[in-house]
Structures are given as C-alpha cells and as structure tokens.
C-alpha cells in the first residue's frame with residue numbers, strides 16, 4: 001500500500017470519484033458521538049508563568065473577550081441576494097473560468113445568484129461546525145495537556161470558541177437563508193482529531209491545521225464581503241483565532257523537541273491528512289447537490305479553475321509557515337515538504353508564521369466596547 005492510500009484512502013489526491021464517494025450519511029441525526037480516547041491529566045505544578053509566552057497569551061486573552069450579543073450591531077438588515085450581487089460586482093465572478101461545454105454555459109444571473117446564496121449558506125454553516133469542533137477540541141486540551149499555563153490559556157479559548165459558535169449560528173439563523181449539515185470531509189477530520197489519544201495531536205489537527213486554515217479563510221472573506229455586520233463579526237473572530245494558532249505553535253514548538261524522528265513522521269502524516277481533508281471540503285459538493293446540478297462535472301470545473309486553485313492554495317497561507325516553524329516540513333527526509341509541494345502550497349513557507357502575529361490581529365483600544 002502506498003502512503004497516500006494508507007493515510008487518505010486513495011492513491012491520487014486529485015481523484016474526484018474517490019473524493020465524492022465520501023458523503024455524510026447521518027444528516028438527520030441530532031447528535032454525533034465520538035470516543036475521545038484520552039487521559040485527563042492533573043498537574044501539581046501550579047507555577048504560573050513558567051512558560052512565559054503562554055502566560056502572556058493567557059493574560060492577553062483575559063482582556064480580549066468581546067460579547068457577540070452586545071458588540072455586534074444585529075439591527076443591520078441583510079438582504080442576502082443584494083449582498084451576493086454586490087460582492088460579485090466588487091470581486092468579479094467566474095470571469096476567467098473556462099465553462100465551454102459544461103452546464104455552466106447555460107447559466108444566467110439567476111443561477112449564479114442562487115449559487116452565491118447557497119455557497120454562503122454552506123460556507124457559514126461549515127464555519128459554525130468547525131467552530132464547534134474547536135470548542136470540543138480545546139475543552140479536551142484543558143484536560144489532557146500537562147502544563148498549567150497551557151490549561152489556563154486553553155480555558156480562555158474554550159470561551160472564545162463558544163462565542164464563535166454562537167455568533168455564526170446567530171448570523172445563519174437571522175441573516176441567511178438556510179443551513180447545511182457538516183461536510184463529510186470536515187467531519188472525518190474532526191472525528192480523527194478527537195479520536196486521537198495523544199494530546200499534542202489535538203493541537204496539530206485543530207490549532208495548526210483547522211484554525212490555521214480558518215484564519216486564512218476568514219481573512220479572505222473579511223476582505224471580500226461588502227456586508228458590514230459579517231465584516232465586523234469576522235474581524236472579532238479573527239482577533240481570537242490568531243491567538244489560538246499562536247497557542248498551537250508555542251506549545252508544539254516546545255513539545256516537538258522531545259520527539260523522535262519516527263514520532264515526528266506520524267505528525268507529518270497527520271498534517272498531510274488534515275490538509276487533504278480540508279482541501280476536499282472546499283469543493284462544496286453539498287451545494288451542487290442541493291442545486292440539482294451534476295456534482296462531478298461541477299467539481300471538475302472548479303478544480304481546474306485558476307481562480308479557485310488560487311483560493312484553495314491561499315487557504316494554506318498560514319498552515320505552511322507554521323509547519324515550517326515547528327520543523328515539520330523538513331523533519332526526517334522532508335516528507336511533508338514533498339507532500340505540500342505536490343499539493344501546490346509549498347510557496348507559502350516563508351510567509352509570516354503565527355507565533356507572534358496575533359498582536360497585529362488584536363482589536364484596537366476602543367474598537368470593541370466590552371473588551372478592555
């Protein structure tokens with residue numbers, strides 16, 4: 001068996017048939033149960049600040065908590081179709097896509113607008129589900145990480161994630177026009193992260209990979225949207241996410257020093273698996289399905305579109321430099337560097353990593369009423 005088959009269940013990362021075979025089968029279930037397989041660890045070493053960088057992050061987090069109910073202006077009226085049209089006018093839409101010979105050729109404004117609306121419902125739904133993943137994972141870290149400074153910090157992140165789930169759910173309910181169940185690839189990844197018994201794997205899967213991607217994706221959407229409430233919401237969430245990713249980088253940087261080459265290889269493989277799952281999810285197969293168009297044809301067009309390829313690569317703008325910072329790109333025989341090269345994202349390796357970047361994302365004095 002090749003390493004691709006073993007890690008992601010298929011030989012060719014771009015095999016569309018295989019990607020689409022993964023679907024969410026329990027879309028009507030109200031809950032989903034996953035074994036978290038981990039030891040809860042008490043520490044009797046209460047020395048606060050023995051890890052100064054984590055302590056600084058914790059102090060910062062205590063003073064940075066905004067309140068979604070009172071700090072966001074929910075009275076803003078959102079006309080979703082008008083927003084989709086305004087976003088398309090501001091940013092262009094599929095202009096360079098090669099649609100010849102596909103069903104897209106017959107599309108007019110009505111279909112493109114509907115796609116914009118469904119994509120937004122889908123995207124925000126997946127953000128909400130991902131935020132719940134972060135809530136659960138970080139609660140797990142509170143239990144499993146052996147360091148008091150990390151337990152303290154993680155507890156503030158749990159509160160951050162609760163607020164993130166809350167604001168995305170509220171935005172979906174009050175301002176958009178429909179929900180989507182969790183995407184199958186995202187769900188698979190979240191399950192794998194929770195299932196893993198090793199405490200540092202929660203960090204790698206969540207803080208480095210999922211949140212690294214979220215930070216890039218939120219940044220992109222924040223820049224692109226013309227809707228002021230969503231813009232503000234994303235601004236607040238990003239100020240927290242940058243800390244969360246820093247938490248992952250700071251913690252793993254220390255812990256990876258102790259690991260053997262073989263153990264680091266397992267981390268490289270997990271990072272690759274996560275990268276592929278997240279890339280697959282952005283093909284938004286559920287949207288095509290709901291719109292009643294041929295899913296495979298739509299996904300094929302999307303995967304070959306230069307604009308989409310650029311967007312998918314951009315999602316890795318934070319992940320790759322952070323993996324580099326952690327030594328994961330080049331550990332052993334440089335296996336992860338090779339894999340990120342295959343995925344076409346290695347060029348981001350020298351972008352700023354997120355260990356210190358959270359300061360530049362921080363909310364300014366007076367930018368939000370309730371954060372002091």
Ligand SMILES: [Fe+2]
Nearest residue numbers: 131134161164
């Ligand atoms: Fe979050």
Ligand SMILES: [Fe+2]
Nearest residue numbers: 134211241244
């Ligand atoms: Fe987060």
